[in-house]
Amino acid sequence: MADSIEEVVYTYLTSDSTFIAKFHGVYWMDATEAEAVSPYIVFWLVDDTGVGAKLNTAGQGEARIQFDLWDTNKIRGARLRTDLRNKIMKMGETSGGYMVIVTGISEKMLQRESTTDPYHFIVDAIIKWNKG
Numbered sequence: 001m002a003d004s005i006e007e008v009v010y011t012y013l014t015s016d017s018t019f020i021a022k023f024h025g026v027y028w029m030d031a032t033e034a035e036a037v038s039p040y041i042v043f044w045l046v047d048d049t050g051v052g053a054k055l056n057t058a059g060q061g062e063a064r065i066q067f068d069l070w071d072t073n074k075i076r077g078a079r080l081r082t083d084l085r086n087k088i089m090k091m092g093e094t095s096g097g098y099m100v101i102v103t104g105i106s107e108k109m110l111q112r113e114s115t116t117d118p119y120h121f122i123v124d125a126i127i128k129w130n131k132g
Contacts, residue, residue, distance in 0.1 A: 002095065002096025002097055002098055005045065005048070005061070005063050005065075005098065005100070005127065005129050006028050006043070006044075006045055006065070007096060008095050008096050008098045008100060008129070009043060009065060009091075009100075009127070010026065010028050010043075011095060011096060012091055012093070012095060012100075013026050013041070013043075013087065014026055016087070019083070019087050022039070022080060022083060023039050023040055023041055023080070024037040024038065024039060024040045025037070025040045025041070026040070026041045026043070027040065027041065027042045027043075028042075028043060028044070029042070029044050030042060036070065038070055038071045038072040038073070038118055039069060039070065039071035039072075039073075039076065039077060039080055040069075040070055041067055041068065041069050041070075041084065042067075042068045042070070043065055043066065043067045043068070044065065044066055044068075045063055045064075045065055046064040046065065046066050046124070047063070047064050048061040048062065048063040048064070049061065049062050050062070059130065059131040059132070060128075060129065060130035060131070060132075061128075061129055061130075062103075062126060062127070062128050062129075063126070063127045063129060064124060064125070064126055064127075065124070065125050065127060066122060066123075066124050067084055067088070067122065067123040067124070067125070068120060068121075068122055069081055069084055069120075069121040069122070069123065070118045070119070070120060070121075071118055071119050071121070072118050072119070073119070074119050077109075077119045077121050078109070078121065080121070081107055081109070081121040081123060084121075084123050085105060085107050085123050088102055088105060088123060088125050089102055089105055091125075091127070097131055097132070098129050098130070098131050099129065099130050099131075099132075100127055100128070100129045101127070101128050101129075102125050102126065102127055102128075103126045103127070103128050104125070104126035105123065105124065105125050105126070106123070106124045107121070107122060107123045107124070108121075108122050109121050109122070110122065
């Protein structure tokens with residue numbers, strides 16, 4: 001049984017060996033300097049409004065989760081951003097006692113501050129969930 005929506009997302013991403021083989025790691029909240037080998041993903045819960053559509057469940061919400069994809073290669077990073085978006089869009093399952101479905105997604109790339117910084121790609125997802 002999962003303890004949070006973040007745990008469900010982490011398990012979903014890391015349990016697919018074909019998907020995870022494209023990255024050096026997937027991290028929840030942060031990656032240490034030693035772990036931060038490109039390409040990698042850091043994801044975190046931006047907010048959860050608690051909006052739910054089901055009554056009499058142990059918990060429910062509508063979480064906005066941001067996935068930050070870091071890569072030193074611009075072309076590969078753009079391709080991996082698309083792979084990440086597609087993987088997240090397919091999330092619609094019961095896992096760890098949670099039923100999850102993605103209801104919205106957006107993606108973007110941020111401008112680098114210097115030419116030595118890695119490229120920063122972002123995928124934002126709205127995930128409706130209920131636990132029960």
